[in-house]
Amino acid sequence: MTPDERGTARASGNRGEMNGDARVLEVDGISKRYGDLVALENLTFDVRAGELFGFVGRNGAGKTTTMRIALGVLAPDAGVVRWLGVPLTFEARRRIGYMPEERGLYPKMHVAEQLAYLGELHGMTGADARDSALGWLDRFGLADRRDAELQALSLGNQQRVQLAAALVFGPDALVLDEPFAGLDPVAVDVMAGVLREQADAGVPVIFSSHELELVERLCDRVGIVERGRMVACGTVDELRAGGQERRWIDIPGASGDWEAGVPGVRLLQTDGSRRLFELDRGVDDQALLQAALATGPVRAFERVEPSLGELFRTVIGEAGA
Amino acid sequence: MNARPWSLGGTRRLPTTVLVARREALMRLRSRVFIGGTTVMTVLVLVGIVAASLLAGKTTPVRVGFSGGSQALERTFTASAAALGAKVTVSDIADVTAGEAQVTAGTLDVLVTGSATAPTAVVKAAIPSNVESALYLASEAARLSDAGLPPAAVTSAMALVPVQILQPSTPKDTQNLFAGLAVGIVLWIALGIYGSQVAQGVVEEKATRIMEILLATIRPSRLLAGKVIGIGLVGLLQLTIVGAAALVAVQVTNVAAIPALGVAGILGDLFWFMLGFLFYATAYSAVAALVSRQEEVQSAIAPMSILQIAGYLLVYAALPNPSGPLATVCSLLPPFAPILMAVRMASSEVPVWQVGLAAALTIASIVGLTWLAGRMYTNAAMRIGTRVRFMDAFRG
Numbered sequence: 202m203t204p205d206e207r208g209t210a211r212a213s214g215n216r217g218e219m220n221g222d223a224r225v226l227e228v229d230g231i232s233k234r235y236g237d238l239v240a241l242e243n244l245t246f247d248v249r250a251g252e253l254f255g256f257v258g259r260n261g262a263g264k265t266t267t268m269r270i271a272l273g274v275l276a277p278d279a280g281v282v283r284w285l286g287v288p289l290t291f292e293a294r295r296r297i298g299y300m301p302e303e304r305g306l307y308p309k310m311h312v313a314e315q316l317a318y319l320g321e322l323h324g325m326t327g328a329d330a331r332d333s334a335l336g337w338l339d340r341f342g343l344a345d346r347r348d349a350e351l352q353a354l355s356l357g358n359q360q361r362v363q364l365a366a367a368l369v370f371g372p373d374a375l376v377l378d379e380p381f382a383g384l385d386p387v388a389v390d391v392m393a394g395v396l397r398e399q400a401d402a403g404v405p406v407i408f409s410s411h412e413l414e415l416v417e418r419l420c421d422r423v424g425i426v427e428r429g430r431m432v433a434c435g436t437v438d439e440l441r442a443g444g445q446e447r448r449w450i451d452i453p454g455a456s457g458d459w460e461a462g463v464p465g466v467r468l469l470q471t472d473g474s475r476r477l478f479e480l481d482r483g484v485d486d487q488a489l490l491q492a493a494l495a496t497g498p499v500r501a502f503e504r505v506e507p508s509l510g511e512l513f514r515t516v517i518g519e520a521g522a
Numbered sequence: 523m524n525a526r527p528w529s530l531g532g533t534r535r536l537p538t539t540v541l542v543a544r545r546e547a548l549m550r551l552r553s554r555v556f557i558g559g560t561t562v563m564t565v566l567v568l569v570g571i572v573a574a575s576l577l578a579g580k581t582t583p584v585r586v587g588f589s590g591g592s593q594a595l596e597r598t599f600t601a602s603a604a605a606l607g608a609k610v611t612v613s614d615i616a617d618v619t620a621g622e623a624q625v626t627a628g629t630l631d632v633l634v635t636g637s638a639t640a641p642t643a644v645v646k647a648a649i650p651s652n653v654e655s656a657l658y659l660a661s662e663a664a665r666l667s668d669a670g671l672p673p674a675a676v677t678s679a680m681a682l683v684p685v686q687i688l689q690p691s692t693p694k695d696t697q698n699l700f701a702g703l704a705v706g707i708v709l710w711i712a713l714g715i716y717g718s719q720v721a722q723g724v725v726e727e728k729a730t731r732i733m734e735i736l737l738a739t740i741r742p743s744r745l746l747a748g749k750v751i752g753i754g755l756v757g758l759l760q761l762t763i764v765g766a767a768a769l770v771a772v773q774v775t776n777v778a779a780i781p782a783l784g785v786a787g788i789l790g791d792l793f794w795f796m797l798g799f800l801f802y803a804t805a806y807s808a809v810a811a812l813v814s815r816q817e818e819v820q821s822a823i824a825p826m827s828i829l830q831i832a833g834y835l836l837v838y839a840a841l842p843n844p845s846g847p848l849a850t851v852c853s854l855l856p857p858f859a860p861i862l863m864a865v866r867m868a869s870s871e872v873p874v875w876q877v878g879l880a881a882a883l884t885i886a887s888i889v890g891l892t893w894l895a896g897r898m899y900t901n902a903a904m905r906i907g908t909r910v911r912f913m914d915a916f917r918g
Contacts, residue, residue: 274737291741299738305731310549321541322739327532366735 224286225250225405226374231270231280233263233429240266241277241429248374248405248422253396255420256409257513263429264409265302268378271407272299284374295323298372302379302409304363306351312362313338313347316369323370330369337365341391357388364392368399375399377408381415393419417509425516433516440512446480450493451501459496463489475501538740542748543755546723550756559715560760563708564767571768574700575775584608584631584653587615587624591637595660603656605682610653632657638664699841702869705791706837708764709861712795714830716757717802721810721823723749724899728814733903742900750803754796761795791864797881798860800888802826808895811902812910822909833858837865844870854880856887 224247233241241263248254258264269275271282273294284293306315313334320330338347341361346354351362364380375396381389389412397419400406410416416423417437425433425440433440452459453474460466465481466489480486486504493499507515536544550556576582588596596612603610615621615633624630625646632653633644641661643649659680666676724746727733736745765788805826813822820827836858840849844866853862853872859880866872894916902915 269734272738274734295739297738299735301731301734303731303734305733305735307726307732308730318541318545319735319739321536322538322736324535326535 224248225284226271226407227283227286228267228271229281229283231267231277231282233266233270233275233277239429241270243280244426244429244431245280246424246431246434248407250405251400251403252405252421253400253419254405254407255416255423256407256426257411257413257416257423257509258409258426259517262426264426265378266429267426268299268376268407268409269301272297272376274299293373296370296373298367298370298375298377300363300367300375300377300380304360306359306363306366308352309350311348312343312351312354315351316362316365319366320369325370333369333371334365337368338362340395341365357384360384361388361392364395368395372404374404375406375408377406379410380408381410381412389415413510413513414508423509425513427517432519433512437509437512440509440516441507445482445507445515446484446486447505447507448478448480448486448489449475449501449503449505450478450489450499451475452493452497452499455496460489460492463492477505537744539744539748539751542740542745543752546749546752547756550719550753551759556756556760560763563711563760563764567704567708567764567768568771570704571771572775574697582609583611584650585611585613585629586632586634586653586657587613587621587630588634589615589618589621590635592634592641594638595634595641595657595664598663599656599660602659603653606652606656606659608650608652608656610656639668698869701787702841702844702865703837705868706834706841706861706865708761709791709795709798709864710830710834710837712757712761713798713802713860714827716753716799717806717826717830718819718823719753720750720803721806721819722816723753724807724810725813725816725819728811728903729816737903742903743896746807746896746899750800750807754799754803757799758792758796761792765791787868790867794860794864797884797888801856801860801884801891802830804888804891804895808891808898808915809912811895811899812912812915814909818909829857833861836862840865841869845872850876854883856884859884 227247228245230243230245231241232239232243244263244267246254256264256267266275270277273282273289273291282289284290310318313331316334316337317327317330320333321327325333335344335347338344341364343354343358343361343365346358351359354362360380360383364377367375367377377396380392380396384392393415396406396408400421420437422434422436423440424431447469451474455474458468460468460476460478463484465484467479468476469479470477478489480489490499490502493502586599588599593614596614600610600612613630615624615630618633618635621630621633621635622644625633625644628646631645632649634641634657635644636642639661641657643654643657663676663680666679667673671679727736769785769788806823809822809826810819813819836848836852840846840852840862843849849862849866852858853866854876863872863877863880867877898912898915901917902910
């Protein structure tokens with residue numbers, strides 16, 4: 202089962218089915234300009250129930266603007282954001298947990314009091330908000346700091362409180378801008394676990410990150426944004442399928458450009474007797490293998506799965522060209 | 523398990539405006555600024571009232587020393603002084619030169635020398651007229667006795683004319699002036715403090731970026747309303763405490779029986795504080811929403827501060843003639859009405875139509891400002907970074 206099928210299977214048993222549509226949060230053709238600067242241009246993607254959606258892109262590519270629009274704190278110049286098939290209302294977006302890139306809580310307010318306040322603002326009763334706040338602080342190992350002022354906490358701990366602020370009211374969806382930035386490896390694992398858990402409970406989760414390995418490991422689907430456009434979107438396998446294939450071939454004693462006769466093949470790298478080739482789309486790797494066998498004994502013929510990082514650089518390179 | 527105020531949340535869902543107002547009020551009530559500020563204002567008002575009672579009541583008696591033959595006057599002088607309402611203390615002075623030295627040094631107010639029938643009063647600069655009259659009565663009685671009149675005849679000859687007062691005059695003009703000035707200063711300080719607290723609260727939320735989280739769940743107009751209401755209630759509470767202290771102090775010291783320091787007068791001041799606060803708080807919040815850093819708040823609210831200072835200076839211009847044209851016109855204009863009308867009401871009789879007109883104009887301008895502030899706040903709240911231009915915030 203691919204991650205995509207997993208996501209769809211989960212969605213079918215969840216709220217996505219209410220509208221007969223698994224796409225719970227849809228961002229449809231949004232554009233945004235700041236004066237002459239085009240921040241977003243006709244950007245479209247969707248996130249399904251129970252899915253972790255990773256949002257990657259270079260600094261200034263438009264990730265934060267997209268998230269602000271998805272959450273309704275910023276209005277797009279064109280396009281629409283839908284929740285369960287209908288344009289996002291104020292009441293619907295109050296049910297989305299949000300962690301802004303800039304962070305933001307009251308520095309002088311006590312930690313648990315602050316979380317409970319945000320819970321109440323999102324429509325909880327005082328008692329429920331309090332219980333939930335204490336529960337999340339416990340989960341993040343901050344139970345002993347609940348009566349401390351936020352500014353007395355370390356930056357990493359402030360970040361955990363910030364995530365707790367997005368979770369405290371039991372959101373229908375999560376939109377998190379760089380939730381992993383500045384966390385130590387243990388905290389990354391805790392936060393990743395919480396996000397996976399939320400997704401498994403049917404909550405669509407969108408987050409942006411520059412930690413491409415983490416995104417690859419954690420996310421069901423990935424969107425790559427460049428200069429305000431969505432240049433690639435899908436599961437990591439789908440992104441791989443759309444890109445070039447790579448092969449390591451080891452022929453001890455081989456010399457010269459033996460691959461020159463095979464069309465659509467480029468030498469990327471040489472490592473002793475090992476050579477790394479990139480094959481254009483649709484090129485049969487068996488032709489390359491035959492050319493290799495004709496050159497000498499082939500000790501290794503290895504298919505290389507590009508990492509998300511490599512895919513990212515390729516896609517960004519294409520978009521920039 | 524926990525006695526913090528937030529644990530009293532309860533089982534009800536509260537409207538967002540109420541939640542914001544509650545947070546604003548609780549955070550401020552807990553702060554040292556509120557506790558210290560209330561203490562300082564209360565102490566200042568109490569000290570002012572006690573000082574006024576000391577000055578107005580002249581409770582320090584006039585010290586009169588008698589030397590030589592004039593010492594026979596001491597008993598009748600004390601009685602006459604009491605009848606004339608002069609507080610005096612009497613002492614024997616053995617040596618005239620030493621007594622004069624005491625008068626010069628200020629440890630004695632009046633030195634009486636000479637005989638009982640022809641005394642001389644020695645003073646440093648001036649003698650209180652009722653003390654002089656008491657001395658005259660005492661020596662006149664001595665002269666009549668000396669002329670052979672029996673004591674009963676002397677007493678009846680020296681009887682004072684009884685005075686019946688039909689309409690007590692107002693020796694209270696200075697008290698009214700004082701009350702008007704005090705009301706003006708307290709209102710000016712309170713409006714300055716709480717107006718700028720609203721401005722700083724608005725910028726705090728932009729500077730700490732919590733604005734983005736808040737606006738994802740609450741409409742800007744409700745956030746603004748909650749903030750203004752919460753801070754306004756704290757200000758009202760503080761002024762009520764100060765006003766109650768003033769009321770009690772006035773009753774205890776019995777310094778004055780003027781309307782400005784009565785319950786109705788103080789309720790009127792609280793009413794004007796409310797209107798003034800709503801006027802300045804909404805105006806402050808609109809301009810404060812344009813900036814993102816605390817350092818920029820002062821320059822952003824400078825135009826409003828100048829209006830407030832002008833209002834303060836007008837208090838001094840208006841007080842000498844609270845019913846004059848300058849005071850009347852300015853006290854009707856919304857930026858100045860909350861302070862000036864309160865000052866006029868404290869220090870003089872103001873026609874009801876003028877009070878009503880001033881209140882109506884102020885309320886109308888608050889309605890307009892609320893619309894303007896809500897619009898500018900909504901448009902500028904999410905623009906963090908450089909200062910937003912006024913017209914950009916207005917157009918959106």
